[in-house]
Amino acid sequence: MDNELYQAVLMQHSKQPRNFGPLEGATHSADGHNALCGDEISVALRIEGDTVSDAKFTGSACAICTASASIMTGEVKGLTCDAVQTLAGNFRLLVKDGTGPDLPKKLEVLSGVHQFPQRVKCAVLPWETLVSAMKSPVS
Amino acid sequence: MALNTSTIREQFPFLKETVNGHPLIYLDNAASSQKPARVISRMSRFLESEYANVHRGIHLLSERATAAYEHARTNVAKLLNAPREEEVVFTRGTTEAVNLVANTWGKENIRSGDTILLTEMEHHSNLLPWLKLARDAGAKVDFVPMLENGASLDIEAAKRLLAAGPKLFAFVHVPNTLGLENPVVDLCQMAAESGTTTFLDAAQSVGHQPVDVRKLGCDFLACSSHKMCGPSGIGALWGRHELLATMPPWQYGGEMVDRAYYDKPATFREPPARFEAGTPPILEAAGWAEAIAFLNETGLDAIREHSVSLASLAAGRLQQIEGLRVFGPKIRQSGIVTFSIEGVHAHDVAFFANERGLALRAGHHCAQPLMRKLGSPSSSRASFYLYNQPSDVDALVGILQEAVAFFR
Numbered sequence: 001m002d003n004e005l006y007q008a009v010l011m012q013h014s015k016q017p018r019n020f021g022p023l024e025g026a027t028h029s030a031d032g033h034n035a036l037c038g039d040e041i042s043v044a045l046r047i048e049g050d051t052v053s054d055a056k057f058t059g060s061a062c063a064i065c066t067a068s069a070s071i072m073t074g075e076v077k078g079l080t081c082d083a084v085q086t087l088a089g090n091f092r093l094l095v096k097d098g099t100g101p102d103l104p105k106k107l108e109v110l111s112g113v114h115q116f117p118q119r120v121k122c123a124v125l126p127w128e129t130l131v132s133a134m135k136s137p138v139s
Numbered sequence: 140m141a142l143n144t145s146t147i148r149e150q151f152p153f154l155k156e157t158v159n160g161h162p163l164i165y166l167d168n169a170a171s172s173q174k175p176a177r178v179i180s181r182m183s184r185f186l187e188s189e190y191a192n193v194h195r196g197i198h199l200l201s202e203r204a205t206a207a208y209e210h211a212r213t214n215v216a217k218l219l220n221a222p223r224e225e226e227v228v229f230t231r232g233t234t235e236a237v238n239l240v241a242n243t244w245g246k247e248n249i250r251s252g253d254t255i256l257l258t259e260m261e262h263h264s265n266l267l268p269w270l271k272l273a274r275d276a277g278a279k280v281d282f283v284p285m286l287e288n289g290a291s292l293d294i295e296a297a298k299r300l301l302a303a304g305p306k307l308f309a310f311v312h313v314p315n316t317l318g319l320e321n322p323v324v325d326l327c328q329m330a331a332e333s334g335t336t337t338f339l340d341a342a343q344s345v346g347h348q349p350v351d352v353r354k355l356g357c358d359f360l361a362c363s364s365h366k367m368c369g370p371s372g373i374g375a376l377w378g379r380h381e382l383l384a385t386m387p388p389w390q391y392g393g394e395m396v397d398r399a400y401y402d403k404p405a406t407f408r409e410p411p412a413r414f415e416a417g418t419p420p421i422l423e424a425a426g427w428a429e430a431i432a433f434l435n436e437t438g439l440d441a442i443r444e445h446s447v448s449l450a451s452l453a454a455g456r457l458q459q460i461e462g463l464r465v466f467g468p469k470i471r472q473s474g475i476v477t478f479s480i481e482g483v484h485a486h487d488v489a490f491f492a493n494e495r496g497l498a499l500r501a502g503h504h505c506a507q508p509l510m511r512k513l514g515s516p517s518s519s520r521a522s523f524y525l526y527n528q529p530s531d532v533d534a535l536v537g538i539l540q541e542a543v544a545f546f547r
Binding site: 005006011014015035036037038039040060061062063064065066116118119122 | 484485486487489490501502503510516517518545546547
Protein backbone atom coordinates (compact mmCIF):
# COMPACT_ATOMS: atom_id res chain seq x y z
CA MET A 1 0.00 0.00 0.00
CA ASP A 2 1.04 3.62 0.39
CA ASN A 3 3.84 2.93 2.86
CA GLU A 4 5.74 0.67 0.49
CA LEU A 5 5.87 3.50 -1.97
CA TYR A 6 5.83 6.63 0.15
CA GLN A 7 8.55 5.78 2.67
CA ALA A 8 9.30 8.34 5.35
CA VAL A 9 12.63 9.38 3.84
CA LEU A 10 11.02 9.80 0.48
CA MET A 11 8.25 11.97 1.94
CA GLN A 12 10.90 14.18 3.61
CA HIS A 13 12.57 14.72 0.26
CA SER A 14 9.23 15.47 -1.35
CA LYS A 15 8.05 17.93 1.29
CA GLN A 16 11.43 19.65 1.63
CA PRO A 17 13.34 18.94 -1.55
CA ARG A 18 17.10 19.54 -1.58
CA ASN A 19 18.72 21.43 -4.43
CA PHE A 20 15.41 22.98 -5.45
CA GLY A 21 15.62 26.34 -7.24
CA PRO A 22 17.48 28.05 -10.04
CA LEU A 23 21.20 27.31 -10.44
CA GLU A 24 23.45 30.34 -10.85
CA GLY A 25 26.12 29.85 -13.46
CA ALA A 26 24.42 26.80 -14.98
CA THR A 27 26.21 25.52 -18.08
CA HIS A 28 23.65 22.90 -19.08
CA SER A 29 19.88 22.52 -18.65
CA ALA A 30 16.81 20.67 -19.93
CA ASP A 31 13.07 20.42 -19.32
CA GLY A 32 11.16 17.20 -18.91
CA HIS A 33 7.47 16.47 -18.62
CA ASN A 34 5.18 13.53 -18.11
CA ALA A 35 2.23 14.00 -20.43
CA LEU A 36 0.28 11.37 -18.50
CA CYS A 37 0.05 13.09 -15.15
CA GLY A 38 1.36 16.62 -15.69
CA ASP A 39 4.75 16.40 -13.94
CA GLU A 40 6.97 19.22 -15.18
CA ILE A 41 10.58 19.48 -14.16
CA SER A 42 13.71 21.40 -15.22
CA VAL A 43 17.23 20.27 -14.37
CA ALA A 44 20.17 22.71 -14.46
CA LEU A 45 23.80 21.64 -14.20
CA ARG A 46 27.20 23.21 -13.90
CA ILE A 47 29.64 21.01 -15.74
CA GLU A 48 33.33 21.82 -15.29
CA GLY A 49 35.65 19.88 -17.56
CA ASP A 50 34.30 16.38 -17.38
CA THR A 51 32.57 16.68 -14.02
CA VAL A 52 29.10 17.68 -12.83
CA SER A 53 30.06 20.17 -10.15
CA ASP A 54 26.53 21.29 -9.26
CA ALA A 55 22.94 20.28 -10.01
CA LYS A 56 19.58 21.83 -9.12
CA PHE A 57 15.99 21.42 -10.24
CA THR A 58 12.76 23.38 -10.45
CA GLY A 59 9.22 22.55 -11.48
CA SER A 60 5.96 21.12 -10.26
CA ALA A 61 5.76 17.39 -9.83
CA CYS A 62 4.32 14.59 -7.71
CA ALA A 63 5.91 13.33 -4.49
CA ILE A 64 7.78 10.49 -6.23
CA CYS A 65 9.20 12.72 -8.96
CA THR A 66 10.13 15.50 -6.55
CA ALA A 67 11.83 13.13 -4.09
CA SER A 68 13.66 11.39 -6.93
CA ALA A 69 14.94 14.73 -8.24
CA SER A 70 15.95 15.82 -4.74
CA ILE A 71 17.99 12.66 -4.11
CA MET A 72 19.40 12.59 -7.64
CA THR A 73 20.77 16.14 -7.58
CA GLY A 74 22.57 15.32 -4.34
CA GLU A 75 24.04 12.09 -5.66
CA VAL A 76 25.43 13.29 -8.98
CA LYS A 77 27.44 16.21 -7.69
CA GLY A 78 31.13 15.54 -8.17
CA LEU A 79 30.62 12.62 -10.57
CA THR A 80 31.97 12.55 -14.10
CA CYS A 81 29.42 12.73 -16.91
CA ASP A 82 30.18 9.11 -17.79
CA ALA A 83 29.57 8.00 -14.20
CA VAL A 84 26.26 9.91 -14.19
CA GLN A 85 25.19 8.12 -17.38
CA THR A 86 25.94 4.74 -15.83
CA LEU A 87 24.16 5.65 -12.62
CA ALA A 88 21.09 6.79 -14.57
CA GLY A 89 20.97 3.44 -16.38
CA ASN A 90 21.31 1.47 -13.14
CA PHE A 91 18.68 3.58 -11.44
CA ARG A 92 16.26 2.81 -14.25
CA LEU A 93 16.84 -0.92 -13.69
CA LEU A 94 16.21 -0.49 -9.97
CA VAL A 95 12.84 1.22 -10.35
CA LYS A 96 11.68 -0.82 -13.34
CA ASP A 97 12.17 -4.27 -11.87
CA GLY A 98 13.92 -3.88 -8.54
CA THR A 99 17.19 -5.35 -9.81
CA GLY A 100 20.46 -3.86 -10.99
CA PRO A 101 23.96 -3.43 -9.66
CA ASP A 102 24.77 -1.80 -6.35
CA LEU A 103 23.55 1.72 -6.04
CA PRO A 104 24.25 4.43 -3.47
CA LYS A 105 22.15 3.73 -0.34
CA LYS A 106 20.15 6.92 -0.72
CA LEU A 107 18.72 5.84 -4.05
CA GLU A 108 17.36 2.62 -2.62
CA VAL A 109 14.53 4.48 -0.94
CA LEU A 110 12.96 4.52 -4.41
CA SER A 111 13.23 0.77 -4.95
CA GLY A 112 9.57 0.28 -3.93
CA VAL A 113 8.51 2.04 -7.11
CA HIS A 114 8.98 -1.11 -9.20
CA GLN A 115 5.85 -2.58 -7.62
CA PHE A 116 3.80 0.25 -9.11
CA PRO A 117 4.39 0.31 -12.86
CA GLN A 118 2.37 3.49 -13.35
CA ARG A 119 4.78 5.37 -11.07
CA VAL A 120 8.04 4.29 -12.75
CA LYS A 121 7.91 7.24 -15.12
CA CYS A 122 7.62 9.63 -12.14
CA ALA A 123 10.84 8.31 -10.59
CA VAL A 124 12.76 8.17 -13.86
CA LEU A 125 11.71 11.56 -15.26
CA PRO A 126 14.35 13.57 -13.29
CA TRP A 127 17.08 11.19 -14.50
CA GLU A 128 15.92 11.35 -18.11
CA THR A 129 15.89 15.13 -17.83
CA LEU A 130 19.37 15.08 -16.27
CA VAL A 131 20.78 12.95 -19.10
CA SER A 132 19.24 15.24 -21.66
CA ALA A 133 20.60 18.30 -19.77
CA MET A 134 24.16 16.92 -20.02
CA LYS A 135 23.75 17.11 -23.81
CA SER A 136 22.21 20.58 -23.80
CA PRO A 137 24.64 23.44 -23.16
CA VAL A 138 22.98 26.71 -22.13
CA SER A 139 23.27 29.05 -25.10
CA MET B 140 -38.46 11.70 -11.38
CA ALA B 141 -35.45 10.78 -9.29
CA LEU B 142 -33.34 7.78 -10.26
CA ASN B 143 -33.65 4.54 -8.36
CA THR B 144 -29.93 4.19 -7.77
CA SER B 145 -30.04 0.76 -6.17
CA THR B 146 -31.94 -0.76 -9.11
CA ILE B 147 -29.48 0.87 -11.49
CA ARG B 148 -26.45 -0.32 -9.53
CA GLU B 149 -27.65 -3.92 -9.68
CA GLN B 150 -27.33 -3.73 -13.43
CA PHE B 151 -23.62 -2.81 -13.45
CA PRO B 152 -21.34 -5.84 -12.92
CA PHE B 153 -18.19 -3.71 -12.44
CA LEU B 154 -19.52 -2.63 -9.04
CA LYS B 155 -18.68 -6.10 -7.70
CA GLU B 156 -14.95 -5.36 -8.09
CA THR B 157 -12.84 -4.47 -5.08
CA VAL B 158 -9.45 -2.79 -4.64
CA ASN B 159 -7.37 -3.87 -1.61
CA GLY B 160 -10.62 -5.03 -0.02
CA HIS B 161 -12.38 -1.71 -0.64
CA PRO B 162 -15.47 -1.53 -2.83
CA LEU B 163 -14.65 0.09 -6.14
CA ILE B 164 -15.98 3.63 -6.50
CA TYR B 165 -15.81 4.84 -10.07
CA LEU B 166 -15.56 8.61 -10.50
CA ASP B 167 -13.80 8.67 -13.86
CA ASN B 168 -16.94 8.83 -15.98
CA ALA B 169 -15.82 11.84 -17.98
CA ALA B 170 -13.02 9.65 -19.35
CA SER B 171 -15.27 6.67 -20.03
CA SER B 172 -18.36 5.09 -18.53
CA GLN B 173 -19.02 1.54 -17.31
CA LYS B 174 -21.38 -0.85 -19.08
CA PRO B 175 -24.65 -2.36 -17.82
CA ALA B 176 -25.18 -6.14 -18.06
CA ARG B 177 -27.73 -5.77 -20.86
CA VAL B 178 -25.17 -4.07 -23.13
CA ILE B 179 -22.62 -6.78 -22.38
CA SER B 180 -25.10 -9.58 -23.03
CA ARG B 181 -26.45 -7.86 -26.15
CA MET B 182 -22.93 -7.85 -27.58
CA SER B 183 -22.29 -11.50 -26.82
CA ARG B 184 -25.72 -12.50 -28.19
CA PHE B 185 -24.93 -10.55 -31.35
CA LEU B 186 -21.64 -12.39 -31.75
CA GLU B 187 -23.30 -15.74 -31.14
CA SER B 188 -26.18 -15.51 -33.59
CA GLU B 189 -26.22 -12.32 -35.65
CA TYR B 190 -22.69 -11.51 -36.72
CA ALA B 191 -21.46 -11.11 -40.29
CA ASN B 192 -20.34 -8.20 -42.43
CA VAL B 193 -22.98 -5.59 -43.21
CA HIS B 194 -24.61 -4.39 -46.44
CA ARG B 195 -23.06 -7.05 -48.69
CA GLY B 196 -23.94 -10.62 -47.84
CA ILE B 197 -27.08 -12.13 -49.33
CA HIS B 198 -27.41 -14.48 -46.42
CA LEU B 199 -29.16 -14.73 -43.10
CA LEU B 200 -26.39 -13.55 -40.78
CA SER B 201 -25.49 -10.60 -42.95
CA GLU B 202 -29.12 -9.57 -42.97
CA ARG B 203 -29.26 -9.79 -39.19
CA ALA B 204 -26.02 -7.85 -38.78
CA THR B 205 -27.16 -5.16 -41.21
CA ALA B 206 -30.46 -4.83 -39.37
CA ALA B 207 -28.65 -4.43 -36.03
CA TYR B 208 -26.19 -1.91 -37.49
CA GLU B 209 -28.92 0.21 -39.07
CA HIS B 210 -31.05 -0.10 -35.93
CA ALA B 211 -28.18 1.59 -34.10
CA ARG B 212 -28.29 4.43 -36.63
CA THR B 213 -32.02 4.81 -35.97
CA ASN B 214 -31.42 4.91 -32.22
CA VAL B 215 -28.69 7.54 -32.51
CA ALA B 216 -30.84 9.64 -34.85
CA LYS B 217 -33.74 9.50 -32.40
CA LEU B 218 -31.49 10.23 -29.44
CA LEU B 219 -30.33 13.42 -31.18
CA ASN B 220 -33.77 14.15 -32.70
CA ALA B 221 -32.06 14.28 -36.09
CA PRO B 222 -34.39 15.20 -38.97
CA ARG B 223 -33.05 12.32 -41.09
CA GLU B 224 -31.36 9.04 -40.21
CA GLU B 225 -28.92 9.43 -43.11
CA GLU B 226 -27.47 12.40 -41.25
CA VAL B 227 -25.85 10.04 -38.75
CA VAL B 228 -22.38 8.88 -39.83
CA PHE B 229 -20.70 6.22 -37.69
CA THR B 230 -17.10 6.96 -36.75
CA ARG B 231 -14.64 5.49 -34.27
CA GLY B 232 -15.64 8.23 -31.85
CA THR B 233 -15.80 11.97 -31.33
CA THR B 234 -12.16 12.50 -32.28
CA GLU B 235 -12.61 10.80 -35.64
CA ALA B 236 -15.78 12.81 -36.28
CA VAL B 237 -13.85 16.06 -35.78
CA ASN B 238 -11.09 14.85 -38.07
CA LEU B 239 -13.63 13.78 -40.67
CA VAL B 240 -15.18 17.26 -40.88
CA ALA B 241 -11.80 19.01 -40.77
CA ASN B 242 -10.56 16.85 -43.65
CA THR B 243 -13.67 17.16 -45.83
CA TRP B 244 -15.86 20.18 -45.17
CA GLY B 245 -12.81 21.98 -43.77
CA LYS B 246 -10.55 21.39 -46.76
CA GLU B 247 -13.34 22.39 -49.16
CA ASN B 248 -14.38 25.51 -47.31
CA ILE B 249 -11.54 26.98 -45.27
CA ARG B 250 -9.33 29.26 -47.38
CA SER B 251 -6.32 31.44 -46.75
CA GLY B 252 -7.38 34.47 -44.70
CA ASP B 253 -10.51 32.80 -43.29
CA THR B 254 -11.04 32.57 -39.55
CA ILE B 255 -11.81 29.48 -37.49
CA LEU B 256 -13.25 30.32 -34.09
CA LEU B 257 -12.71 27.95 -31.16
CA THR B 258 -12.93 28.43 -27.40
CA GLU B 259 -10.34 28.24 -24.65
CA MET B 260 -12.23 25.27 -23.17
CA GLU B 261 -11.59 22.71 -25.87
CA HIS B 262 -10.35 19.17 -25.39
CA HIS B 263 -7.34 18.36 -27.61
CA SER B 264 -9.73 16.49 -29.93
CA ASN B 265 -11.68 19.62 -30.82
CA LEU B 266 -8.54 21.74 -30.97
CA LEU B 267 -5.69 19.99 -32.78
CA PRO B 268 -7.56 18.97 -35.99
CA TRP B 269 -8.69 22.58 -36.48
CA LEU B 270 -5.23 24.00 -35.76
CA LYS B 271 -3.78 21.65 -38.36
CA LEU B 272 -6.46 22.62 -40.88
CA ALA B 273 -5.80 26.32 -40.24
CA ARG B 274 -2.04 25.90 -40.68
CA ASP B 275 -2.51 24.00 -43.93
CA ALA B 276 -5.03 26.48 -45.31
CA GLY B 277 -3.31 29.64 -44.06
CA ALA B 278 -6.39 30.47 -41.99
CA LYS B 279 -6.47 32.38 -38.73
CA VAL B 280 -7.65 30.88 -35.42
CA ASP B 281 -9.39 32.91 -32.72
CA PHE B 282 -10.46 31.71 -29.29
CA VAL B 283 -13.49 32.78 -27.29
CA PRO B 284 -11.92 33.44 -23.88
CA MET B 285 -13.35 32.20 -20.60
CA LEU B 286 -14.05 34.18 -17.49
CA GLU B 287 -12.03 33.95 -14.26
CA ASN B 288 -11.51 30.36 -12.98
CA GLY B 289 -13.28 28.96 -16.06
CA ALA B 290 -16.66 30.08 -14.67
CA SER B 291 -18.15 30.45 -18.17
CA LEU B 292 -17.36 31.55 -21.68
CA ASP B 293 -17.02 35.30 -22.12
CA ILE B 294 -20.30 35.74 -24.01
CA GLU B 295 -19.64 39.40 -24.87
CA ALA B 296 -16.36 38.37 -26.49
CA ALA B 297 -18.15 35.52 -28.30
CA LYS B 298 -20.66 38.02 -29.68
CA ARG B 299 -17.87 40.27 -30.93
CA LEU B 300 -15.85 37.41 -32.43
CA LEU B 301 -18.90 35.87 -34.12
CA ALA B 302 -20.02 39.24 -35.50
CA ALA B 303 -16.69 39.33 -37.38
CA GLY B 304 -18.02 36.39 -39.41
CA PRO B 305 -15.67 33.43 -38.91
CA LYS B 306 -16.12 30.59 -41.41
CA LEU B 307 -16.45 28.00 -38.65
CA PHE B 308 -17.19 28.04 -34.94
CA ALA B 309 -16.24 24.73 -33.31
CA PHE B 310 -16.94 24.51 -29.59
CA VAL B 311 -17.68 22.18 -26.73
CA HIS B 312 -21.14 21.62 -25.28
CA VAL B 313 -20.12 20.29 -21.84
CA PRO B 314 -16.36 20.69 -21.22
CA ASN B 315 -14.60 17.64 -19.75
CA THR B 316 -13.06 19.71 -16.96
CA LEU B 317 -15.07 22.74 -15.89
CA GLY B 318 -18.44 21.45 -14.68
CA LEU B 319 -20.41 23.77 -16.92
CA GLU B 320 -22.65 23.65 -19.96
CA ASN B 321 -22.17 26.20 -22.71
CA PRO B 322 -25.24 28.14 -23.96
CA VAL B 323 -25.35 26.34 -27.29
CA VAL B 324 -28.68 27.74 -28.50
CA ASP B 325 -27.55 31.36 -28.10
CA LEU B 326 -24.11 30.71 -29.55
CA CYS B 327 -25.52 28.90 -32.60
CA GLN B 328 -28.01 31.68 -33.17
CA MET B 329 -25.27 34.32 -33.10
CA ALA B 330 -23.22 32.17 -35.46
CA ALA B 331 -26.14 31.73 -37.86
CA GLU B 332 -26.62 35.49 -38.04
CA SER B 333 -23.05 35.78 -39.34
CA GLY B 334 -23.36 32.85 -41.72
CA THR B 335 -20.89 30.89 -39.59
CA THR B 336 -21.02 27.07 -39.71
CA THR B 337 -21.11 25.48 -36.23
CA PHE B 338 -19.53 22.24 -35.00
CA LEU B 339 -20.49 21.01 -31.53
CA ASP B 340 -18.33 18.62 -29.48
CA ALA B 341 -21.04 16.81 -27.52
CA ALA B 342 -18.90 13.95 -26.16
CA GLN B 343 -19.80 14.77 -22.54
CA SER B 344 -23.44 15.70 -23.08
CA VAL B 345 -25.07 13.10 -25.33
CA GLY B 346 -26.31 10.25 -23.14
CA HIS B 347 -25.92 12.40 -20.03
CA GLN B 348 -28.78 14.81 -20.72
CA PRO B 349 -31.32 15.41 -23.49
CA VAL B 350 -29.56 16.71 -26.62
CA ASP B 351 -31.76 17.82 -29.51
CA VAL B 352 -29.95 19.04 -32.63
CA ARG B 353 -33.09 20.83 -33.87
CA LYS B 354 -33.34 22.86 -30.67
CA LEU B 355 -29.61 23.49 -30.39
CA GLY B 356 -29.31 24.79 -33.94
CA CYS B 357 -25.79 23.51 -34.69
CA ASP B 358 -24.68 22.32 -38.14
CA PHE B 359 -22.48 19.41 -37.02
CA LEU B 360 -22.33 17.44 -33.78
CA ALA B 361 -19.97 14.70 -32.59
CA CYS B 362 -20.40 12.15 -29.80
CA SER B 363 -19.02 8.81 -28.54
CA SER B 364 -20.69 5.59 -27.44
CA HIS B 365 -18.23 4.75 -24.67
CA LYS B 366 -19.12 7.83 -22.63
CA MET B 367 -22.77 6.70 -22.45
CA CYS B 368 -22.69 3.07 -21.30
CA GLY B 369 -21.89 1.73 -24.78
CA PRO B 370 -18.69 0.10 -26.02
CA SER B 371 -15.59 2.01 -27.13
CA GLY B 372 -14.67 2.07 -30.82
CA ILE B 373 -17.81 3.71 -32.14
CA GLY B 374 -19.20 7.22 -32.17
CA ALA B 375 -21.14 9.42 -34.52
CA LEU B 376 -20.96 12.53 -36.58
CA TRP B 377 -24.31 14.17 -37.12
CA GLY B 378 -24.44 16.79 -39.87
CA ARG B 379 -27.14 18.66 -41.74
CA HIS B 380 -27.92 16.68 -44.85
CA GLU B 381 -27.26 19.58 -47.21
CA LEU B 382 -23.76 19.92 -45.77
CA LEU B 383 -22.95 16.19 -45.76
CA ALA B 384 -24.18 15.95 -49.36
CA THR B 385 -21.56 18.47 -50.56
CA MET B 386 -18.65 16.88 -48.70
CA PRO B 387 -16.09 14.70 -50.50
CA PRO B 388 -15.04 11.32 -49.05
CA TRP B 389 -12.04 11.30 -46.73
CA GLN B 390 -11.24 7.59 -46.56
CA TYR B 391 -11.52 5.40 -49.65
CA GLY B 392 -12.29 1.72 -50.02
CA GLY B 393 -15.17 -0.68 -49.78
CA GLU B 394 -18.66 0.31 -48.76
CA MET B 395 -18.30 4.01 -49.64
CA VAL B 396 -17.91 3.61 -53.39
CA ASP B 397 -20.68 3.59 -56.02
CA ARG B 398 -18.88 2.69 -59.31
CA ALA B 399 -15.18 1.85 -59.45
CA TYR B 400 -12.98 1.47 -62.56
CA TYR B 401 -9.34 0.78 -63.46
CA ASP B 402 -9.04 3.75 -65.77
CA LYS B 403 -11.38 6.50 -64.65
CA PRO B 404 -12.37 8.16 -61.38
CA ALA B 405 -14.76 6.31 -59.10
CA THR B 406 -18.10 7.68 -58.06
CA PHE B 407 -19.23 7.61 -54.46
CA ARG B 408 -22.37 6.80 -52.55
CA GLU B 409 -24.61 9.27 -50.79
CA PRO B 410 -24.11 10.01 -47.07
CA PRO B 411 -23.75 8.33 -44.67
CA ALA B 412 -22.18 5.46 -46.68
CA ARG B 413 -19.76 7.88 -48.39
CA PHE B 414 -18.05 8.46 -45.03
CA GLU B 415 -18.00 4.87 -43.80
CA ALA B 416 -15.19 3.23 -45.77
CA GLY B 417 -14.31 -0.34 -44.89
CA THR B 418 -15.98 -2.72 -42.46
CA PRO B 419 -17.55 -0.55 -39.77
CA PRO B 420 -17.71 -1.21 -36.00
CA ILE B 421 -20.63 -3.64 -36.30
CA LEU B 422 -20.52 -5.30 -32.90
CA GLU B 423 -20.03 -1.92 -31.27
CA ALA B 424 -23.08 -0.54 -33.06
CA ALA B 425 -25.21 -3.35 -31.63
CA GLY B 426 -23.92 -2.57 -28.16
CA TRP B 427 -24.42 1.17 -28.54
CA ALA B 428 -28.03 0.70 -29.67
CA GLU B 429 -28.70 -1.28 -26.49
CA ALA B 430 -27.01 1.39 -24.33
CA ILE B 431 -29.23 4.07 -25.87
CA ALA B 432 -32.36 1.99 -25.17
CA PHE B 433 -31.18 1.60 -21.56
CA LEU B 434 -30.57 5.34 -21.15
CA ASN B 435 -33.92 6.25 -22.69
CA GLU B 436 -35.73 3.87 -20.35
CA THR B 437 -33.84 5.32 -17.39
CA GLY B 438 -34.61 8.89 -18.46
CA LEU B 439 -32.04 11.44 -19.62
CA ASP B 440 -33.50 14.31 -17.59
CA ALA B 441 -33.30 12.20 -14.44
CA ILE B 442 -29.73 11.11 -15.26
CA ARG B 443 -28.63 14.71 -15.65
CA GLU B 444 -30.32 15.78 -12.43
CA HIS B 445 -28.72 12.87 -10.56
CA SER B 446 -25.16 13.52 -11.82
CA VAL B 447 -25.35 17.29 -11.36
CA SER B 448 -26.69 16.98 -7.81
CA LEU B 449 -23.89 14.58 -6.81
CA ALA B 450 -21.31 16.91 -8.39
CA SER B 451 -22.81 19.90 -6.53
CA LEU B 452 -22.69 18.04 -3.24
CA ALA B 453 -19.06 17.05 -3.91
CA ALA B 454 -17.97 20.55 -5.01
CA GLY B 455 -19.53 22.14 -1.93
CA ARG B 456 -17.88 19.74 0.50
CA LEU B 457 -14.51 19.69 -1.26
CA GLN B 458 -14.25 23.45 -1.08
CA GLN B 459 -14.18 23.18 2.70
CA ILE B 460 -10.79 21.44 2.47
CA GLU B 461 -8.11 24.06 3.04
CA GLY B 462 -6.16 24.94 -0.09
CA LEU B 463 -8.51 23.04 -2.40
CA ARG B 464 -9.64 24.94 -5.47
CA VAL B 465 -12.58 23.82 -7.63
CA PHE B 466 -12.52 25.03 -11.24
CA GLY B 467 -15.54 26.30 -13.13
CA PRO B 468 -18.77 28.00 -12.08
CA LYS B 469 -20.05 28.36 -8.51
CA ILE B 470 -23.14 26.30 -9.34
CA ARG B 471 -22.48 22.94 -11.04
CA GLN B 472 -24.07 22.49 -14.45
CA SER B 473 -22.67 19.03 -15.23
CA GLY B 474 -21.52 15.98 -13.30
CA ILE B 475 -17.86 17.04 -13.42
CA VAL B 476 -15.73 18.48 -10.58
CA THR B 477 -12.10 19.32 -11.34
CA PHE B 478 -9.89 20.59 -8.54
CA SER B 479 -6.34 21.17 -7.40
CA ILE B 480 -5.00 20.96 -3.87
CA GLU B 481 -2.22 23.27 -2.76
CA GLY B 482 0.87 21.29 -1.83
CA VAL B 483 -0.50 17.94 -3.02
CA HIS B 484 0.16 16.81 -6.57
CA ALA B 485 -2.75 15.29 -8.52
CA HIS B 486 -0.83 12.14 -9.43
CA ASP B 487 -0.26 11.38 -5.75
CA VAL B 488 -3.95 12.06 -5.03
CA ALA B 489 -5.10 9.62 -7.73
CA PHE B 490 -2.65 6.95 -6.57
CA PHE B 491 -3.64 7.37 -2.92
CA ALA B 492 -7.34 7.26 -3.87
CA ASN B 493 -6.89 4.12 -5.97
CA GLU B 494 -5.28 2.30 -3.05
CA ARG B 495 -8.59 2.90 -1.27
CA GLY B 496 -10.79 1.82 -4.18
CA LEU B 497 -11.58 5.26 -5.59
CA ALA B 498 -11.02 5.89 -9.31
CA LEU B 499 -10.18 9.53 -10.02
CA ARG B 500 -8.50 11.14 -13.00
CA ALA B 501 -5.27 13.07 -12.56
CA GLY B 502 -3.35 15.17 -15.03
CA HIS B 503 -4.21 17.69 -17.69
CA HIS B 504 -7.38 15.89 -18.88
CA CYS B 505 -6.36 16.20 -22.55
CA ALA B 506 -6.81 19.95 -22.30
CA GLN B 507 -3.27 21.22 -21.76
CA PRO B 508 -3.77 24.84 -22.92
CA LEU B 509 -6.90 25.14 -20.77
CA MET B 510 -5.25 23.81 -17.61
CA ARG B 511 -2.20 26.02 -18.22
CA LYS B 512 -4.51 29.03 -18.50
CA LEU B 513 -6.16 28.07 -15.19
CA GLY B 514 -2.66 27.99 -13.69
CA SER B 515 -2.80 24.29 -12.89
CA PRO B 516 -0.83 21.97 -15.17
CA SER B 517 -2.03 19.01 -13.14
CA SER B 518 -5.36 18.64 -11.38
CA SER B 519 -7.71 15.93 -10.16
CA ARG B 520 -11.17 15.23 -11.50
CA ALA B 521 -14.21 13.46 -10.06
CA SER B 522 -17.01 12.88 -12.56
CA PHE B 523 -20.39 11.39 -11.68
CA TYR B 524 -22.91 9.33 -13.62
CA LEU B 525 -26.10 7.38 -13.05
CA TYR B 526 -24.61 4.56 -10.94
CA ASN B 527 -22.91 6.86 -8.45
CA GLN B 528 -24.49 7.54 -5.07
CA PRO B 529 -24.17 10.07 -2.22
CA SER B 530 -21.91 7.72 -0.22
CA ASP B 531 -19.40 7.97 -3.11
CA VAL B 532 -19.13 11.67 -2.25
CA ASP B 533 -18.52 10.81 1.42
CA ALA B 534 -15.72 8.46 0.37
CA LEU B 535 -14.22 11.08 -1.95
CA VAL B 536 -14.18 13.76 0.74
CA GLY B 537 -12.82 11.39 3.40
CA ILE B 538 -10.02 10.10 1.19
CA LEU B 539 -9.00 13.59 0.11
CA GLN B 540 -8.84 14.76 3.72
CA GLU B 541 -6.63 11.79 4.48
CA ALA B 542 -4.44 12.52 1.42
CA VAL B 543 -3.97 16.14 2.46
CA ALA B 544 -2.86 15.05 5.94
CA PHE B 545 -0.45 12.52 4.43
CA PHE B 546 1.18 14.59 1.71
CA ARG B 547 1.16 18.13 3.04
